[in-house]
Amino acid sequence: xxxxxxxxNGIIHENPVFVQLVALCPLLAVTTSAVNAVTLGLSTTAVxxxxxxxxxxxxxxxxxxIRIAAFVLIVxxxxxxxxxxxxxxxxxxxxxxxxIFIPLIVVNCIVFSxxxxxxxxxxxxxxxxxxxGMGLGFxxxxxxxxxxxxxxxxxxxxxxxxxxxxxxxxxxxILAPGAFFTxxxxxxxxxxxxxxxxxxxx
Amino acid sequence: MKHMIKPALALFAAAAVMTALLGLVHALxxxxxxxxxxxxxxxxxxxxxxxxxxxxxxxVEPSGSIVRVYEAFNGDGPVGYLLELSPAGYSGQIxxxxxxxxxxxxxxxxxxxxxxxTPGLGALAVKESFYRQFDGRKLIPLRVVKGASGxxxxxxITGATVTTQAIAGAVNEAVEWYGGYxxxxxxxxxxxx
Numbered sequence: 001x002x003x004x005x006x007x008x009n010g011i012i013h014e015n016p017v018f019v020q021l022v023a024l025c026p027l028l029a030v031t032t033s034a035v036n037a038v039t040l041g042l043s044t045t046a047v048x049x050x051x052x053x054x055x056x057x058x059x060x061x062x063x064x065x066i067r068i069a070a071f072v073l074i075v076x077x078x079x080x081x082x083x084x085x086x087x088x089x090x091x092x093x094x095x096x097x098x099x100i101f102i103p104l105i106v107v108n109c110i111v112f113s114x115x116x117x118x119x120x121x122x123x124x125x126x127x128x129x130x131x132x133g134m135g136l137g138f139x140x141x142x143x144x145x146x147x148x149x150x151x152x153x154x155x156x157x158x159x160x161x162x163x164x165x166x167x168x169x170x171x172x173x174i175l176a177p178g179a180f181f182t183x184x185x186x187x188x189x190x191x192x193x194x195x196x197x198x199x200x201x202x
Numbered sequence: 203m204k205h206m207i208k209p210a211l212a213l214f215a216a217a218a219v220m221t222a223l224l225g226l227v228h229a230l231x232x233x234x235x236x237x238x239x240x241x242x243x244x245x246x247x248x249x250x251x252x253x254x255x256x257x258x259x260x261x262v263e264p265s266g267s268i269v270r271v272y273e274a275f276n277g278d279g280p281v282g283y284l285l286e287l288s289p290a291g292y293s294g295q296i297x298x299x300x301x302x303x304x305x306x307x308x309x310x311x312x313x314x315x316x317x318x319x320t321p322g323l324g325a326l327a328v329k330e331s332f333y334r335q336f337d338g339r340k341l342i343p344l345r346v347v348k349g350a351s352g353x354x355x356x357x358x359i360t361g362a363t364v365t366t367q368a369i370a371g372a373v374n375e376a377v378e379w380y381g382g383y384x385x386x387x388x389x390x391x392x393x394x395x
Contacts, residue, residue, distance in 0.1 A: 058216075061212065062212060062216075063208060063209040063212055065209045066209040066210075066212060066213045069213055070212070070213060070216050073213070073216055073217055073220055074216070074220065077220040077223060077224055080224055080227075081223070081224065081227045084227050084228060084231040084235070085227070085231060087231070087235045087238065088231040088234035088235045088238060089234065092238060092239075092242050093328070096316065096317070097325070166360065171323075171360065171361055174323070175320075175323075
């Protein structure tokens with residue numbers, strides 16, 4: 001039960017995108033389509049879980065002075081592995097679209113904040129659950145923003161064209177400002193629902 | 203001294219383990235990655251010049267954005283030329299291929315291989331509705347306009363005129379190259395308008 005709670009915490013109560021407002025750079029850049037959003041979200045989740053498990057296992061062995069260097073090393077290693085696997089087994093079009101944002105998972109602040117604040121202080125299973133929750137929360141955030149932007153900006157969802165008339169597409173939604181509009185609106189709706197339910201958080 | 207050696211050793215050990223792991227994954231994925239790249243290229247080449255199965259690289263002086271030129275053959279003889287070009291797009295180079303018929307230099311097809319154009323705008327150049335526009339063109343220079351209708355007009359991608367111009371420019375270059383390439387050996391003396 002404890003693990004389910006940790007996972008839910010990352011997806012809902014401390015959602016990295018909608019509550020913590022971290023990792024906005026990949027959010028702005030890759031959520032122009034739902035497929036990109038999900039691929040980046042799941043790659044980040046994979047790296048996050050692997051890195052948190054390893055750091056949690058090694059937490060007593062890593063001297064405090066070189067903590068950050070060791071984290072960077074471990075995260076960069078897993079990112080490279082994920083990238084190699086994606087190049088080998090995923091359609092080239094997805095790799096092309098995500099481009100630099102896969103290597104940039106190395107400096108994603110969700111990864112470091114989880115390593116520093118959770119995995120380096122907890123045992124393996126809770127760390128894995130926390131990482132999974134945060135990763136899925138990030139994926140969910142990217143997905144929601146991605147679906148909205150892709151629909152309004154290109155008239156399609158997951159590549160299926162729904163609005164074929166180009167004049168009905170709002171170009172600005174697939175440009176950077178569209179990401180801010182979408183993010184702001186989603187947070188507004190989320191907080192409104194939260195307050196209506198008598199949520200104590202805000 | 204001791205308090206410095208221990209962290210250094212720990213970091214060294216971590217780096218060694220991680221390097222070994224990376225080496226392993228690299229070795230395992232090396233072949234699939236190469237196959238993936240090769241498959242994509244072969245598929246695109248055959249898509250552009252239907253029926254061609256042998257591609258021989260020609261020795262040409264690199265000029266403009268032309269990188270490489272292949273002559274394509276099928277069982278009966280030469281069917282066309284395949285040019286790899288890398289014009290400058292809106293953000294970075296666009297790697298693309300242009301296929302030309304060996305009879306009269308008509309554009310058989312154009313495909314973008316690699317690019318870093320804006321997602322949702324310039325990146326739409328990989329869409330079929332865009333690249334199909336180039337099929338069968340031979341009247342150069344092709345001009346980029348909004349709402350193209352003429353034989354020498356290419357419809358611009360909304361919000362990505364620079365990208366469209368770069369690609370149309372590369373196609374122009376390819377057709378021009380054909381015009382200047384050993385015209386005397388061509389079966390009907392070339393068909394440039």
